Amino acid sequence: xxxxxxxxxxIGRLRQFIVLDVxxxxxxxxxxxxxxxxxxxxxxxxxxxxxxxxxxxxxxLGLRALNRGSVVAAITWVxxxxxxxxIGASAVATFSWPIQELAALLPAVVAVPYVSRRQFRLIxxxxxxxxxxxxxxGLLQDVTGLTDDLxxxxxxxxxxxxxxxxSLLVAQAGVGAAETLRDALDxxxxxxxxxxxxxxxxxxxxxxxxxxxxxxVAAGDSERxxxxxxxxxxxxxxxxxxxxxxxxxxxxxxxxPAAAQATLDDIRREVRAAQQEMRDLVRGVYPPVLTxxxxxxxxxxxxxxxxxxxxxxxxxxxxxxxxxxxxxxxACLEALQNVMKHAGAEAVVSVxxxxxxxxxxxxxxxxxxxxxxxxxxxxxxxxxxxxxVGAAGGTLTIESxxxxxxxxxxxxxx
Numbered sequence: 289x290x291x292x293x294x295x296x297x298x299i300g301r302l303r304q305f306i307v308l309d310v311x312x313x314x315x316x317x318x319x320x321x322x323x324x325x326x327x328x329x330x331x332x333x334x335x336x337x338x339x340x341x342x343x344x345x346x347x348x349l350g351l352r353a354l355n356r357g358s359v360v361a362a363i364t365w366v367x368x369x370x371x372x373x374x375i376g377a378s379a380v381a382t383f384s385w386p387i388q389e390l391a392a393l394l395p396a397v398v399a400v401p402y403v404s405r406r407q408f409r410l411i412x413x414x415x416x417x418x419x420x421x422x423x424x425x426g427l428l429q430d431v432t433g434l435t436d437d438l439x440x441x442x443x444x445x446x447x448x449x450x451x452x453x454x455s456l457l458v459a460q461a462g463v464g465a466a467e468t469l470r471d472a473l474d475x476x477x478x479x480x481x482x483x484x485x486x487x488x489x490x491x492x493x494x495x496x497x498x499x500x501x502x503x504x505v506a507a508g509d510s511e512r513x514x515x516x517x518x519x520x521x522x523x524x525x526x527x528x529x530x531x532x533x534x535x536x537x538x539x540x541x542x543x544x545p546a547a548a549q550a551t552l553d554d555i556r557r558e559v560r561a562a563q564q565e566m567r568d569l570v571r572g573v574y575p576p577v578l579t580x581x582x583x584x585x586x587x588x589x590x591x592x593x594x595x596x597x598x599x600x601x602x603x604x605x606x607x608x609x610x611x612x613x614x615x616x617x618x619a620c621l622e623a624l625q626n627v628m629k630h631a632g633a634e635a636v637v638s639v640x641x642x643x644x645x646x647x648x649x650x651x652x653x654x655x656x657x658x659x660x661x662x663x664x665x666x667x668x669x670x671x672x673x674x675x676x677v678g679a680a681g682g683t684l685t686i687e688s689x690x691x692x693x694x695x696x697x698x699x700x701x702x
Contacts, residue, residue: 298401302359305398305457306350306366312453313344313373319446327439332432336380343369343376359402367395367411371418378426381434383443385426390454392419397458530558575617582606583613587620587641587650594624596654597636605643612699615680616641616650622673623652623695631656631693643701650697658688670695 320337324330347369353361374392378385396415399408533555540548578586584604591600607613620639627637635656642649673695674684682699 299354299359302362302398302402303351303354306347306354306362308453308457309366309370309394310344310347310351312450312457313340313347313369315453316373316377316450317341317344319449323438323442327442330432330434330437332380332434336376336434339376339380340373343372346372360407363395363399363402363411366398367414370394371414374418374422375425378422379429380432381443381446382426382430384446384450385422387447387450387454388422388426389419390458392422394457527562530555530562533558578613578617583608583616583648584641586613586617587639590617590621590624591639594637595628596631596633598639599636600639602639602641603643605641605648608648608701609680611680612648612682612701615676615682616648616697616699619673619677619684619695619697620650620652622669626669626693627652627654627656630659635692646701648699648701651694653692653694655692658690658693660688673697 317337317340320333320340324333324337347366350362350365350369353359353365370391374388377391378388393415396408396412399411403411533551537548537551537555540551575586575589577589582604584602587602588600591598591602608616620641624637624639627635631637631654635654637652637654640649640651670684670686674686677684677697677699680699682697685694685696685698687694687696
């Protein structure tokens with residue numbers, strides 16, 4: 289198994305632990321050899337010395353596995369070595385069982401930062417089982433009789449000598465486990481912080497969406513009232529007048545044909561005026577050129593009506609959805625009207641429309657008098673423009689300074 293991305297510090301700490309563990313095993317080999325020479329010549333002690341030497345070699349293989357990039361294999365070698373020493377040493381030198389319990393539990397402690405949860409559970413179960421077995425073996429039997437053959441000072445001296453080494457190993461393993469827990473806690477806190485930020489962002493976006501929908505509904509109601517008023521005050525009044533004129537012309541046809549002819553001429557002029565009013569009204573709702581020819585021709589048509597000097601780069605973007613075309617068209621119309629109203633007669637305006645892949649962008653910019661873009665009140669035309677573009681799935685950006693104003697609408701299209 290290849291080493292996961294654990295970081296150089298953790299891998300270095302595991303390497304230090306293995307080196308220290310091997311050193312502790314070799315120290316035990318040296319001590320048992322010395323004891324065998326100076327105190328008690330025992331075949332069992334020689335067997336135990338050989339066993340510990342072999343297990344030191346096994347743990348050293350963990351370094352080789354770690355250098356190849358396999359953390360799990362390295363921990364496996366270390367675990368097998370420690371478990372073997374724990375059982376073997378407790379069986380031969382029964383007085384050492386307290387230290388061997390620590391040796392048996394070390395693999396579970398050191399494995400925390402490096403293995404999966406399932407692998408850790410397996411190592412933990414085996415470590416506990418070996419630890420319990422080492423205690424039973426050390427306390428309940430003394431088959432070799434080695435403890436009785438040793439000088440009285442050797443067992444306590446051995447425990448005193450190895451306790452610092454085992455404590456150091458436990459501390460080394462514990463530091464890695466503690467740092468893993470700390471990192472996990474930090475990640476959890478960061479995740480909670482990001483979640484809180486996301487929740488705040490979503491709440492703000494939901495609030496903006498509600499406000500935008502409210503403005504769209506209010507704007508729609510206002511537009512319907514305007515259309516109703518324009519129809520009532522304009523076309524409807526003309527139709528009523530035409531009805532009266534037609535009645536008068538019918539009467540005049542009998543008694544005064546010449547007067548009837550004049551009345552019919554007036555009726556013709558009124559009909560043309562009514563037609564023009566209807567065209568103007570329809571153009572404000574949805575321009576026919578946009579419906580018939582598409583976005584680029586419709587924008588070129590409104591650019592031609594601008595009084596200011598203008599430059600344009602309006603490219604054909606193909607036919608888009610009605611909502612998208614209407615949003616971009618009215619954004620351009622509102623922006624150009626604002627230029628004529630507020631930028632000044634000397635301001636030069638530029639209009640750019642283009643499509644790149646699945647994104648259509650419109651930029652209307654001028655070099656006239658700017659304004660405070662952050663202080664746009666609700667209900668302002670720019671806010672309504674942003675609502676319309678947002679409803680089409682796009683974004684509207686307004687930038688303004690003393691050097692002019694730029695309005696950018698970007699909408700993703702299929």
